[in-house]
Amino acid sequence: LDHEDPHTHLYTFYELCGLVGVSGADEEALFMRLFPFSLNRKAKAWLHSQPNQSLTTWRDVETKFLARVFPPSKNTEARTAIATFAQGADEPLCEAWERYKSLLRRCPNHGFKVELQVQTFCNGLQPQTKMILDASFGGSVMFRTAEEAITIIESMASTDFRSQHGRSSSHKRGVLELRLKMQC
Incomplete structure (x- = not known):
């Protein structure tokens, strides 16, 4: 512990x-x-x-x-980490979403309503990610209910995870094929 x-x-x-x-x-x-x-x-x-x-x-x-x-000081730190969430420059949506949910789980008495949680997450996204998210909503995510937003974010994060996972393995395969061709 x-x-x-x-x-x-x-x-x-x-x-x-x-x-x-x-x-x-x-x-x-x-x-x-x-x-x-x-x-x-x-x-x-x-x-x-x-x-x-x-x-x-x-x-x-x-x-x-x-x-x-x-203690209260750790609770304050955890609440601050939630409130100031920001997606890393090279962090995929799926990892940012999991990290944000982890911050919420670590401080179950954070006191943020679901609507504010969604707003904080979306405001902390990189501009390109936010633009893609808004496009998938057919407009700004802020005009949706929190439940709708979470459903779409979960879906996009799941798709992003699968594409991230698939991309790395296909990339390695391409490198291997290139090396084989150069050896001939």
Whole structure:
């Protein structure tokens, strides 16, 4: 957990506990019993340093854990990273979209409404990418609902990923063919 995102850690922890198939009060007891085993070094030392009876519910553990490993300063940094998102100069749309969604996942309490999330992403795109995105919408993406925009962005990012993946393998094939011709 030293370099792991705490929200991802909790999400993975919930997934693993979900494999047991327990719910309700038993689920909270399961979380309380298994959580220490999901921690390492500093996080585990912090948990064991808590006074007896100070963590009596799973909500107590989760709240204090996040306050410890994701303090307000980190939350502010994460919110700033979301608000100032910018696509890299040579970054494909698919990678920019995945990176942006990752920023949102790392700070689930960011407080940005879906409409603002879409607007921030689109405003952070390179001009050429934004122009292609707007063209695919038949006008500015800002005139669509957030749900429509996300659907089209997801579709374009998926297509972009496939073309990026296909382009690199076909490029290598062309280089190989050229080398074979020159050897003859």
